[in-house]
Amino acid sequence: MEHIHANEIIMTIGKSKTVEAFLTAAAKKLKFSVVVAETSPTYGGHEMALKLSKAGIDTTVITDSAIFAVMSRVNKVILGIHAVLANGGLIAVSGTQMVAAAAKHHSTPVVVCTGLYKLSPLYPYDEDWFNDLVAPDPVLSFDEGDLVDKVTLLNPYYDYVTPEHVDLFITNTGGHPPSYLYRLINENYDPEDTVI
């Protein structure tokens, strides 16, 4: 509750149950509005916006390309993620890096909502090892005809966000800065488990 204030404009991306629960709980006590990036090509943002508006939150859907433009009006960014790495970096849905970079440029605080179970003891040795390339059909479908033969289509599912972009992690144990993560990992993981 202390992280959201009345009449704030919050930005989020993708569809995350954690963020949804966070925002709907806050909406019971405060009035604020949310801008959701639609998150192509999966368009999880659409579902998210639907759920938030059903909870009575004033929601706006924007295209991913409008993220930077709208960021100047945004007070706070709240993100849901797939995993947190040991150095504080994030693995989140494709498009999150854009939001984080735009937020950094505008000095907008970035808050990550996650359960502790998403914390990984691994470090990002390589920026590609965790990524999944999913079917490129939603990006450019076979209906486009000849064009499909002439281009190489990549549809990475995840983005890597560096720890410098994140300001706060809100977990089930409370709020922590990215520099505190090593402590959480030490408490929850044994070094024997992480080195194969």
Place this chain on the structure above:
Amino acid sequence: MSNLSQSPKTLEISAGLISKNKNALKTFDIVACYRKFLKENENISMPVAAIEALIELIKHSKAATISEFMESLKDASQELKASTKNSISLSAGTDLFLRFVTRTSHDVTNLGACKEQLINSGKVLVEKSAAVRHKVAELGVQFIKDDAVILIHAYSRVVMLLLQLAARKNKRFKVYVTESRPTSLGVRSAKILRKAGIPATVILDTAVGYVIDKVDAVFVGAEGVVENGGLINAIGSYQLAIVAKAASKPFYAVIESYKFVRLFPLNQYDLPTHTPDLLTFPDLDSYSGQPNQRDEDFKELGSGITRSSSPLDEESQRRHYIEEGGYPDLDKQDNIKDAQNFEEINPTVDYTPPEYITLLCTDLGVLTPSGVSDELIKLYL
């Protein structure tokens, strides 16, 4: 090595007797012992050699009480620290060992048993230290991507081991090594790497900015890691870290855990290696005897043209300067001769603040700079 003129008999708690015994113990030359260990084994690092020397001292110690024993060890480590200019990693080793001795002396009250235990565990520590370097290297290897271009600084045994290990694991990569004046140890690194089949090129220290965009990652070793996660390493590391950060390249430090130091520098000049004689300006009155000599030199510097015998030569030189768009070909030998004067007042190590370091690979695991202080506390507790 230890030629005691007399062995202490029953000790009385009088300062005179205690100091006499201290002198008797001092005849064990700790510095010579330390230097001997360093020479014997090229692969040993300074803190490990210091610990081995302290163990030798324990073996030869004729102290009869634990407090006298502790005093002699403390004096010996002070002597060791004073014997070398760059004592940071050495103090890390001695401080750690002394802490361990204090802990053991609290648990084992009998002096003889205490000494036994220290000698045995000291031996274990020294044996483990070689394995520690391998563990660090294994962790660090994971950060080398295939087809990567790595930039390293000067000569670090751990970094060498890491790169050789990576090559053995069939990773393909190339290495740029900074020459790292004034020791030019980078040249040695490049030779070792080439022998291991790794393509390595030496670059000028001043060319780091030029080369950084071609590089994928920077690896450095360290003399010590300080409490806030910063590094103390050969001069030039701080520059390297700043350039890497500006170019958004990861900067990895690989270091053994016994090099964690109980220091918290706020800037370069807080380091124990910073002495008042470093980076001083010359006393201009003693620079040249006559005032007109100074004016002549000033004119010469201002024109950028070397003094010449005839006006015709000056003309051609001036033309050369303007047309070629550069400085006339100053004699390199003159420059090198003058170099001896300034190398001595220049620092040999610098401090890299933690915000420039991406990750530290240690035998305690891969750490973020903020995680170092926690590990340090655990080590010393």
